[in-house]
Amino acid sequence: MNIAVCIKQVPDSDKVTIDRETNRLNRAGVPSVINPFDENALELGLQLKDKYGGKVTVITMGPPQAEEALRECVSVGADEVILVTDRKFAGSDTWATSYTLSLAVQKAGDFDVVLFGKQAIDGDTAQVGPGVAYFMDIPVITYVKEAEKTDTGFKVKRVTEEGYQLWEVDGKAAFTVVKEANTMRLPSLKGKMRAKSATIITWGADDLGAEDAKIGLKGSPTIVKKVFSPPIKTNRETIQNEDPKQSVKELLGKLKERKLI
């Protein structure tokens, strides 16, 4: 199985602090990590490779230091890693990023499946996975927890707020993967050593044959009008019984269980 995984390097949110005077994030010196959901996508890719054989290619678009994230992917078992980087890509929004990445994925090979994390923890848009699938003209299934191969394509379990859905897809597809899918494996010592000397394939805008008007700031139609915190959504539970006494008893039990009373 020929598997592509698209990842993003993001600031380690655990280590980001806030400048109390300016109320801005202190991003300088904050270590970068692989976007956590992309780790789930990579692990799913590695599991598919373990099960069906094949090759895992990891692609990232970002500044040259994203090479570090690609080496980490090699240490856990990625076969080939590609860095898509160019000054011309600066200022790309999710639309331009999706276009650029789709060119890179198509140039990298003929993949049976293209995997993404469900979203990146810095932007939280969840748009790039479906965006790449759009430009590649392949179906996309979001919030995937499990995937297995069928004779004609894939069978996947997709997580929803109420439970899960089973989907079947014929031919090539893109999936965005949720955290519940797995935990990324630990690197091995041999993997770490391989990562140290691994070749990072690097492509710029010209290598991809990208149209200038569709990349970087020029190719980015997004305008940020306002930034605000969305209302907090909490899980709601209804306790309903014929006998209200029973409901009270259940409620008290639940509160005690959570050590709230």
Next chain:
Amino acid sequence: MEYFLTDEQKMIVELSRKITEEHIIPNRARLDEEEIFPTEILKIIADADLYGLYIPEAYGGFGGGVMDFILAVEEFSRGCIGVSVSFAANALGIYPVLAFGTEEQKQKFLPPIAAGTKQAAFGLTEANAGSDAGGVQTTAELVGDHYVLNGTKQWITNGGEAEIYTVIAITDKAKGARGASAFIVEKGTPGFTFGKKEDKLGIRASATRELVFQDCKIPKANLLGKEGMGFIVAMKNLDHSRPGIAAQGVGLAQGAMEAAVKYSRERVQFGKPISAFQANQHKIANMATEIEAARCLLYQTARTIDSGNKDFSMESAMCKLYATDVANKVANEALQIFGGYGYMREYPVEKMFRDAKILQIYEGTNEIQRNVIALDAIKKSAKQDKK
């Protein structure tokens, strides 16, 4: 402190630390409480390619030395020495094959240990042969092309869990210590059974059992080295493995100190964190200094061994003695900083305090280490006089 580690060694430390943080620390209390052998964690260590650190590449290992090995042991020991001893006992069990085995024996027994698919153990101690290893009573008699083993080994780490055992038995009673030989015995050999699992004060995740041999027939090809070399095999093996115990001491002490310093910053008494009191600061200063001294002695000894120097009994004994005494002192002081809370199972220092004691006992008591060191010093002095 700059430890002058190679890039590979830094990777070993990083990887071992990750395993310790993610898999050993979250599980150590349960493994201790329920006396569970850490099979799953050992599998994770094996998958990370850390089982064969000291085994040559030709046999599927990493091709490193004692230094690479002790770095991993130290990190695991920061979390739990019950786990780290289960890992390290493999080296004690298989090193005799590495050092004295024939090519066939190496081909057969080293690869599964390097891959971590099998465990190894070393059987020397008996009821009447502890510090006095010369008192071994287990016998091996050559009958045709087999040796027949009879006797009981005691307190064998990884006993019952391991598949490959290096066992010391007497082949010629008349020759005393020179009549001992070393053998490889595989689990499942008829006549080879195990006693009950010992109920211990500490390192409760590790498995300690008796090895019982009753007319146990093993192929002649399983003799290690030559007949009569058993005592040399055992002593060389212990010289070589003692830095592993020192690494357990350094790691345990490091873990205990880190826990105590963190707690001292959080615990408030008389309106201040207790880290503000000089009585505690002096404890912390002594712990930090002695751990660093123990680590330096350990690393220097490991590098001496890896340099090919053949004469390292004394250094090996010194690092074991010092690091394990430090571990006990630090575990004691760390618990004292925690006060009453430290005596409770909710906090990790209670377990570290119980675990630390074995380090002064196994792989040669610290009294035996002092004998080794003193004899070496005396011999050197006598040699000097002769010149």
